[in-house]
Amino acid sequence: MADPKGFLKVTERELPKRRPVSVRLMDWKEVYEAGDPAQLRRQAGRCMDCGIPFCHQGCPLGNLIPEWNDLMWRGEGRQAIERLHATNNFPEFTGRLCPAPCEDSCVLGISQPAVTIKQIEHDIIDQAWSNGWVQPHPPQRLTGKTVAVVGSGPAGLAAAQQLTRAGHTVAVYERDDRIGGLLRYGIPDFKMEKKHIEARLAQMTAEGTRFRAGVDIGVDISWPDLKARYDAVVIATGAMVPRDLPIPGRDLAGVHFAMEYLVQQNRVGAGDSVPTQITAEGKHVVVLGGGDTGADCIGTAHRQKAASVTNLAIGKQPPNERPEHQPWPTTPTLFEVQTAHEEGGRREYLASTVEFVGNDVGEVVAVRVAETEYLDGRRVPKAGTEREIPADLVLLALGFTGPEQDTLGEQFSVPFDQRGNVVRDDDYQTQEPGVFVAGDAGRGQSLIVWAIAEGRAAAAAVDRYLEGETALPSPIRPTDRAISI
Numbered sequence: 163m164a165d166p167k168g169f170l171k172v173t174e175r176e177l178p179k180r181r182p183v184s185v186r187l188m189d190w191k192e193v194y195e196a197g198d199p200a201q202l203r204r205q206a207g208r209c210m211d212c213g214i215p216f217c218h219q220g221c222p223l224g225n226l227i228p229e230w231n232d233l234m235w236r237g238e239g240r241q242a243i244e245r246l247h248a249t250n251n252f253p254e255f256t257g258r259l260c261p262a263p264c265e266d267s268c269v270l271g272i273s274q275p276a277v278t279i280k281q282i283e284h285d286i287i288d289q290a291w292s293n294g295w296v297q298p299h300p301p302q303r304l305t306g307k308t309v310a311v312v313g314s315g316p317a318g319l320a321a322a323q324q325l326t327r328a329g330h331t332v333a334v335y336e337r338d339d340r341i342g343g344l345l346r347y348g349i350p351d352f353k354m355e356k357k358h359i360e361a362r363l364a365q366m367t368a369e370g371t372r373f374r375a376g377v378d379i380g381v382d383i384s385w386p387d388l389k390a391r392y393d394a395v396v397i398a399t400g401a402m403v404p405r406d407l408p409i410p411g412r413d414l415a416g417v418h419f420a421m422e423y424l425v426q427q428n429r430v431g432a433g434d435s436v437p438t439q440i441t442a443e444g445k446h447v448v449v450l451g452g453g454d455t456g457a458d459c460i461g462t463a464h465r466q467k468a469a470s471v472t473n474l475a476i477g478k479q480p481p482n483e484r485p486e487h488q489p490w491p492t493t494p495t496l497f498e499v500q501t502a503h504e505e506g507g508r509r510e511y512l513a514s515t516v517e518f519v520g521n522d523v524g525e526v527v528a529v530r531v532a533e534t535e536y537l538d539g540r541r542v543p544k545a546g547t548e549r550e551i552p553a554d555l556v557l558l559a560l561g562f563t564g565p566e567q568d569t570l571g572e573q574f575s576v577p578f579d580q581r582g583n584v585v586r587d588d589d590y591q592t593q594e595p596g597v598f599v600a601g602d603a604g605r606g607q608s609l610i611v612w613a614i615a616e617g618r619a620a621a622a623a624v625d626r627y628l629e630g631e632t633a634l635p636s637p638i639r640p641t642d643r644a645i646s647i
Contacts, residue, residue: 164228164235168207175275176201183505187464190351190431192258193501197285205278206234212269216491217279220267222615223249223256224637227264227279234282243290246283249637251320251614252362254291255345257284258354259610261454267491291361298368301329307628310335310392312379315343316610317601318398319366320617321624324634325396326371328625333392334371337378340432343400347425350458352465352501356432380569394596394624397570397584398617401602405560407450411518416526420455420559427462442468446552448529449473450515451559454500459557461502471507472551476534476541479511514543518556529553565603581606590620591627598624 165171178197180186186193209231217227226245233242246253257280268276290296307330311322314336326332340346342359363373379388389395404419411417423440430436442463449459452475463471480497488494503509512534519528528550532543564582571578576592577585583606586592586599600620601613615637625632 164209164232165207166211168204168235169210169270169274172204172208173274175278176205177278177281180501180504186352187505190355190465192355193352197281197288202282202285203235203237206231206282208270208274208277209235210270214269216267216269217264217277220264220491220493222263222609222611222638223618224615225249225264225283230286231277231279231282234286239286239289239293240295242286243295246286249635250283251323251618252316253283253287254358254362255316255354256611256614257281257287258358259345259349261609263493263609263611266493269491272490296361296365298365299327300369301327303329304331305329305629307331307393308333308391309394309396309624309628310388311396311398312388313343313398313400313601313603314341314373314375315345315398315400315601315613317400317603317613317617317620318343318396319362320614321396321398321600321621322371322617323366323369324618324621325624326366326369328621328629328632328634330393330625330628332371333374335374335377335379335383335388337376337381339376341373341375347428348421348458350424350427350462351431352461353458356428380573385570385573389594389597393628394598396620396624397565397592397597397599397603398601398620399565399570399603401562401564401583401605401607402566403563403582404558405563407515407558407560409515409517411520411526413524414518414520414526415524416554417518417556418558420449420451420459420557423557424455424458424462427466440555442466442471442555444469445554447471447555447557448551448553449557449559451475451561452477452509452511453559453561455561456557456559457500457502459559460507461500461505463555463557464502464505464507468555470552472553473503473507473509474513474515474529474531474551475509475511476514477511514541516543516548518553519550526553526556529556562602562607564606589623589627590616591623596627598627 179195215228230242230245262280264279265276309330309332311318311334322332322334426436426439443466447463447468449456480495484494513531514534517530521527533547534541535544584599584604586604590598600616619636619638622632622634622636625634
């Protein structure tokens with residue numbers, strides 16, 4: 163336990179300062195300034211002796227939160243990162259990108275602002291990298307078994323690292339030209355600079371994991387051929403099929419999926435030349451979708467010097483405080499102001515998009531919207547409330563419907579469920595023996611903590627399949643996998 167009276171002495175929730183908007187819009191660096199060690203110690207000391215740490219229930223990884231809070235309060239950073247790494251392979255990713263469901267379950271949150279768990283995690287791992295405490299952990303022996311991991315996002319990387327440390331020879335296949343999945347191509351640099359991926363990949367390479375970028379499984383190598391080459395295969399391709407909006411004008415130039423837009427900026431940030439880059443510079447931008455991907459588009463458009471940015475959401479604006487039907491320790495749906503929202507633009511709720519309006523040459527010039535009304539539980543446009551919003555660039559950030567099925571469904575007898583996800587059993591195995599599924603490909607679109615947790619759990623299942631037993635931890639019970647966030 164940290165300071166027994168810490169939550170009584172320090173009632174204020176403190177986070178590191180954010181760089182001024184006028185400054186951070188001029189570059190693509192991360193928004194937050196470096197943390198203050200004194201502030202970190204104060205905030206870690208607020209962790210209570212709550213008896214039952216409900217933050218464990220809120221975290222899919224089962225992070226030992228009170229333990230490393232206590233260690234950070236005591237100034238024992240090296241021991242803190244050991245406890246953090248015991249359950250989380252990549253705290254530098256989750257500390258920047260996770261929405262922190264653990265904080266919604268914090269016991270202190272019943273009567274005070276919750277402990278800054280996410281920020282403490284972020285500072286633990288940054289301190290560990292700075293002090294050289296993150297070292298490779300190669301296996302003591304090799305099993306002689308081989309595993310292919312297809313997909314290099316957080317689920318695939320977690321599975322690969324766990325299996326490599328168990329002594330298996332692991333190769334990670336990625337169809338893009340760089341390793342990292344959505345961490346690399348999709349997450350803007352102002353949320354996570356890519357140096358953090360490079361540092362972790364260097365550690366994994368030193369441990370023995372092999373990386374094969376630019377290889378599209380199902381095209382360059384067939385799924386059956388891949389299975390024949392390896393003793394086990396882990397599918398961790400994510401849920402990359404975007405949800406479309408098939409309304410009049412959808413085929414107009416200037417209407418794009420969010421990922422088309424975000425990935426191109428990631429490539430430019432990496433130094434690549436993108437001759438046909440979709441850019442917001444000087445344009446009136448309309449972003450459809452009020453989630454994290456929509457916020458990523460907003461922040462990117464501001465940095466590209468958009469003329470205006472409007473964010474539309476079809477539903478009601480969430481409340482500012484926890485509603486009665488979402489009591490502690492559940493994760494409530496609340497109105498969120500992300501760093502991108504601070505930077506400008508307009509947010510509108512109860513806005514149903516009914517048409518993309520074009521000019522004579524087939525370019526989008528406006529979005530026609532109507533007020534949303536609820537009829538029999540359905541959200542429909544209210545007649546007579548239509549209006550137009552100027553738009554030179556429209557970005558669809560409406561979520562994802564599941565994994566890509568083309569080559570996987572054609573080359574493997576792997577079924578998909580009604581939600582479009584790969585069907586698997588309680589051991590993460592498909593009906594193809596030795597073929598496993600981890601992360602969004604089997605779960606559906608979810609959180610980064612669920613991806614890492616599933617990667618770790620699937621690795622334990624693969625190790626058990628190959629060796630008959632496993633010493634790898636499995637953070638997820640079979641019943642947990644049915645819970646969709």
